[in-house]
Amino acid sequence: MKTLNxxxxxxxxxxxxxxxxxxxxxxDMHENAVFTLFVRELPATRNxxxxxxxxxxxxxxxxxxxxxxxxxxxxxxxxxxxxxLDWLHNFRFTGQVRAMPEGTPCFGHEPLLEVxxxxxxxxxxxxxxxxxxxxxxxxxxxxxxxxxxxxxxxxLDFGPRRMHGIDAAVKGARAYYIAGINxxxxxxxxKLYNVPVAGTMAHSYIQAHDDEQKAFDNFIKSYPQTVLLVxxxxxxxxxxxVIQLAERLGDKFAVQGIRLDSGDLAELAHKARQQLNKAGxxxxxxxxxxxxxxxxxxxxxxxxxxxxxxxxxTDMGVSQDSPALDIAYKLCYYAGKGRxxxxxxxxxxxxxxxxxxxxxxxxxCGDTIARxxxxxxxxxxLQEVMRDGRxxxxxxxDLEDIRNYSxxxxxxxxxxFRRLQKQDTPYPVAVSDKLSTYQHQxxxxxxxxxxxx
Amino acid sequence: MKTLNxxxxxxxxxxxxxxxxxxxxxxDMHENAVFTLFVRELPATRNxxxxxxxxxxxxxxxxxxxxxxxxxxxxxxxxxxxxxLDWLHNFRFTGQVRAMPEGTPCFGHEPLLEVxxxxxxxxxxxxxxxxxxxxxxxxxxxxxxxxxxxxxxxxLDFGPRRMHGIDAAVKGARAYYIAGINxxxxxxxxKLYNVPVAGTMAHSYIQAHDDEQKAFDNFIKSYPQTVLLVxxxxxxxxxxxVIQLAERLGDKFAVQGIRLDSGDLAELAHKARQQLNKAGxxxxxxxxxxxxxxxxxxxxxxxxxxxxxxxxxTDMGVSQDSPALDIAYKLCYYAGKGRxxxxxxxxxxxxxxxxxxxxxxxxxCGDTIARxxxxxxxxxxLQEVMRDGRxxxxxxxDLEDIRNYSxxxxxxxxxxFRRLQKQDTPYPVAVSDKLSTYQHQxxxxxxxxxxxx
Numbered sequence: 001m002k003t004l005n006x007x008x009x010x011x012x013x014x015x016x017x018x019x020x021x022x023x024x025x026x027x028d029m030h031e032n033a034v035f036t037l038f039v040r041e042l043p044a045t046r047n048x049x050x051x052x053x054x055x056x057x058x059x060x061x062x063x064x065x066x067x068x069x070x071x072x073x074x075x076x077x078x079x080x081x082x083x084x085l086d087w088l089h090n091f092r093f094t095g096q097v098r099a100m101p102e103g104t105p106c107f108g109h110e111p112l113l114e115v116x117x118x119x120x121x122x123x124x125x126x127x128x129x130x131x132x133x134x135x136x137x138x139x140x141x142x143x144x145x146x147x148x149x150x151x152x153x154x155x156l157d158f159g160p161r162r163m164h165g166i167d168a169a170v171k172g173a174r175a176y177y178i179a180g181i182n183x184x185x186x187x188x189x190x191k192l193y194n195v196p197v198a199g200t201m202a203h204s205y206i207q208a209h210d211d212e213q214k215a216f217d218n219f220i221k222s223y224p225q226t227v228l229l230v231x232x233x234x235x236x237x238x239x240x241x242v243i244q245l246a247e248r249l250g251d252k253f254a255v256q257g258i259r260l261d262s263g264d265l266a267e268l269a270h271k272a273r274q275q276l277n278k279a280g281x282x283x284x285x286x287x288x289x290x291x292x293x294x295x296x297x298x299x300x301x302x303x304x305x306x307x308x309x310x311x312x313x314t315d316m317g318v319s320q321d322s323p324a325l326d327i328a329y330k331l332c333y334y335a336g337k338g339r340x341x342x343x344x345x346x347x348x349x350x351x352x353x354x355x356x357x358x359x360x361x362x363x364x365c366g367d368t369i370a371r372x373x374x375x376x377x378x379x380x381x382l383q384e385v386m387r388d389g390r391x392x393x394x395x396x397x398d399l400e401d402i403r404n405y406s407x408x409x410x411x412x413x414x415x416x417f418r419r420l421q422k423q424d425t426p427y428p429v430a431v432s433d434k435l436s437t438y439q440h441q442x443x444x445x446x447x448x449x450x451x452x453x
Numbered sequence: 454m455k456t457l458n459x460x461x462x463x464x465x466x467x468x469x470x471x472x473x474x475x476x477x478x479x480x481d482m483h484e485n486a487v488f489t490l491f492v493r494e495l496p497a498t499r500n501x502x503x504x505x506x507x508x509x510x511x512x513x514x515x516x517x518x519x520x521x522x523x524x525x526x527x528x529x530x531x532x533x534x535x536x537x538l539d540w541l542h543n544f545r546f547t548g549q550v551r552a553m554p555e556g557t558p559c560f561g562h563e564p565l566l567e568v569x570x571x572x573x574x575x576x577x578x579x580x581x582x583x584x585x586x587x588x589x590x591x592x593x594x595x596x597x598x599x600x601x602x603x604x605x606x607x608x609l610d611f612g613p614r615r616m617h618g619i620d621a622a623v624k625g626a627r628a629y630y631i632a633g634i635n636x637x638x639x640x641x642x643x644k645l646y647n648v649p650v651a652g653t654m655a656h657s658y659i660q661a662h663d664d665e666q667k668a669f670d671n672f673i674k675s676y677p678q679t680v681l682l683v684x685x686x687x688x689x690x691x692x693x694x695v696i697q698l699a700e701r702l703g704d705k706f707a708v709q710g711i712r713l714d715s716g717d718l719a720e721l722a723h724k725a726r727q728q729l730n731k732a733g734x735x736x737x738x739x740x741x742x743x744x745x746x747x748x749x750x751x752x753x754x755x756x757x758x759x760x761x762x763x764x765x766x767t768d769m770g771v772s773q774d775s776p777a778l779d780i781a782y783k784l785c786y787y788a789g790k791g792r793x794x795x796x797x798x799x800x801x802x803x804x805x806x807x808x809x810x811x812x813x814x815x816x817x818c819g820d821t822i823a824r825x826x827x828x829x830x831x832x833x834x835l836q837e838v839m840r841d842g843r844x845x846x847x848x849x850x851d852l853e854d855i856r857n858y859s860x861x862x863x864x865x866x867x868x869x870f871r872r873l874q875k876q877d878t879p880y881p882v883a884v885s886d887k888l889s890t891y892q893h894q895x896x897x898x899x900x901x902x903x904x905x906x
Contacts, residue, residue, distance in 0.1 A: 015652030131618065167620040187468050280903065
């Protein structure tokens with residue numbers, strides 16, 4: 001039996017983290033380090049990202065450790081000394097984390113999060129930090145576009161079956177909700193994170209009955225106020241059967257909506273709306289699903305299709321147009337010195353940093369990435385959320401609060417960044433003079449092989 | 454604390470599965486059903502898929518259940534009757550699973566797996582079956598292309614940091630190994646699935662030292678036979694430092710390779726090879742990484758770049774060109790009758806099925822999807838792997854055996870399907886006359902609202 005205890009995730013790391021730790025251990029390199037997490041450039045189809053995943057990451061960091069089985073496995077690799085493995089068995093993360101609050105819109109090169117801890121501690125969590133922060137940031141950023149396209153209509157997450165594994169589906173439902181999706185079909189996410197859950201029936205329910213009318217009759221015995229799926233055999237015949245049901249039941253008819261899952265959704269929604277209205281069922285909602293992405297939703301909304309809500313699955317579930325970010329977690333400070341590398345195309349801003357976001361009457365107008373000790377105009381985005389390896393009480397946040405915060409933040413962006421089309425002129429992100437100077441100094445020092453500041 | 458016990462995954466389901474179960478329960482619909490898992494059409498960039506994920510799925514099915522907390526959560530939704538929740542608390546999966554062995558190449562419309570069980574049991578596992586089978590099938594299929602492009606050179610999985618969550622990274626490493634990748638950086642996957650692990654150092658290790666030479670010196674004290682990362686500041690200077698180290702250490706020098714992670718990899722590999730050879734280090738291997746996909750690997754191999762191995766991360770990690778499949782799990786039989794739906798563009802082949810694969814002297818030459826009780830020429834691909842909710846002992850397989858089987862199967866495909874380019878003429882997949890006739894009969898019966906066979 002393969003078990004995975006999410007509280008003992010020490011082994012969820014790349015092997016090279018542990019071989020580096022062995023070498024740090026052998027050389028007694030335990031001084032304080034700062035690592036910075038950032039996305040290099042925004043994907044071709046994103047005007048902004050939503051930073052997401054912090055809360056679940058901090059929970060993991062509080063519990064990050066190696067159990068006896070883990071140590072036995074590592075010993076079996078014949079790559080680690082016994083004294084190092086003893087040290088690792090007692091390993092705990094005792095560092096500091098400063099981060100943007102979850103749901104904050106962010107941009108290329110801005111630190112989403114910085115870790116300050118003894119070098120081995122800040123090093124070994126790299127894989128976990130990147131994996132968890134990228135997952136939820138990718139999915140929240142995609143969902144924000146879907147929510148924008150729906151212009152206030154309800155959007156349901158139908159993704160779990162085609163998302164990448166259980167962890168992605170569960171944490172994704174949380175990220176979607178923060179980004180403005182209204183509910184998820186994912187029951188486990190509902191239990192674990194209090195995300196509202198939704199769903200009524202699939203085609204298999206209809207198919208299991210010998211006729212569609214009988215299926216509808218039976219289902220409303222259990223769920224009178226349901227949404228009926230009408231496209232299993234022929235969409236408009238399905239709508240007629242719902243109308244016949246309404247006529248038959250009269251005042252007892254309580255069905256709230258129908259769902260269309262195939263065919264030309266705009267055309268079928270129009271025809272269904274006409275039929276329903278003609279039958280006096282003006283309040284019956286029309287939900288649509290089936291291969292939807294934010295562009296298809298925008299087209300339906302802009303064309304005036306009478307659609308009350310959307311079920312969105314696969315495309316949002318894997319963030320199909322942009323399933324990964326150029327996200328990096330880089331050493332920028334160690335043993336009192338700024339650190340960077342000079343590899344082509346992959347610059348690092350050295351030292352601990354802060355991001356200042358400036359507003360005017362119309363909302364946010366630009367960010368500046370600065371050294372952590374600078375005081376610049378605007379709101380500093382990175383906040384201390386963990387100290388000595390424990391979450392700060394002030395950081396504990398309710399999911400609804402995170403969602404409300406995020407929605408408000410997105411509304412503060414200039415409107416053009418909420419459009420689906422990539423904007424030619426990106427949101428302005430500057431580097432402060434002090435940080436630029438420091439980057440130049442560290443870069444020169446590295447080139448000379450010395451580190452005098 | 455949010456815990457996730459992988460042995461009690463009942464709640465990893467879409468809410469509509471449970472509302473359907475309530476309705477089945479209310480109507481006493483417990484007769485036997487068959488659901489079939491298949492991919493409708495292959496993605497635009499795939500000539501074949503590798504079916505993968507069965508072993509981990511069967512483990513979950515053996516343990517699929519709802520604990521007291523789950524039932525409490527469901528009760529709180531106010532959507533389920535107490536007697537139904539009592540029934541659900543005692544729920545176990547007791548059905549049969551027939552499936553293609555893991556690592557089998559497969560094609561559009563072919564059943565990868567069929568579940569035969571009382572309707573509610575076969576229904577409620579839908580989300581889990583699809584999520585787990587798609588995850589590993591997507592990732593194994595992608596990795597098979599990467600392995601083909603590398604033409605026997607070593608390929609390492611560097612994906613965990615940018616894969617979609619922990620489950621994807623861990624099961625992905627397993628799927629990659631089956632598909633021919635040589636090892637993973639993912640230590641947890643190494644422990645859980647016995648996948649070989651690999652890795653040495655990151656840029657942060659170099660950066661944490663005041664100069665690169667010192668970093669190399671220190672690392673080989675812990676790992677004399679390592680692979681040194683040489684591109685942190687300037688790739689060819691890094692190579693020179695490795696050469697100086699070799700000259701300094703003489704016979705004690707045991708470094709096995711260098712890794713290049715940025716810049717023009719082909720050009721740098723050629724120059725590094727020249728420098729190393731000139732210094733008498735002909736045996737030193739050159740590994741490359743950094744934004745690689747199967748096309749970049751193919752280009753490096755075909756251009757004759759002196760590369761001994763590849764580290765592949767993000768692109769394979771999310772299967773960037775095709776992160777999801779049009780995979781479906783559909784009711785095809787219930788209560789003695791074939792079932793399908795008529796929704797446009799989404800046909801279902803009714804009844805339990807089998808796939809026969811025919812070989813000639815040159816390997817596989819075509820498949821036929823047939824009714825389960827047919828006996829046609831060729832090897833039947835679906836095997837019974839679970840009965841009465843327990844895995845059959847005959848199915849328990851070692852990971853190495855699965856990998857060897859899969860590698861051999863891929864080699865039996867006509868060579869053109871192993872090319873990266875999509876082939877105009879797909880692998881031939883036919884539907885047997887008997888199954889066609891049955892599909893027509895069931896379709897006509899459904900149109901008439903009756904089911905006489």
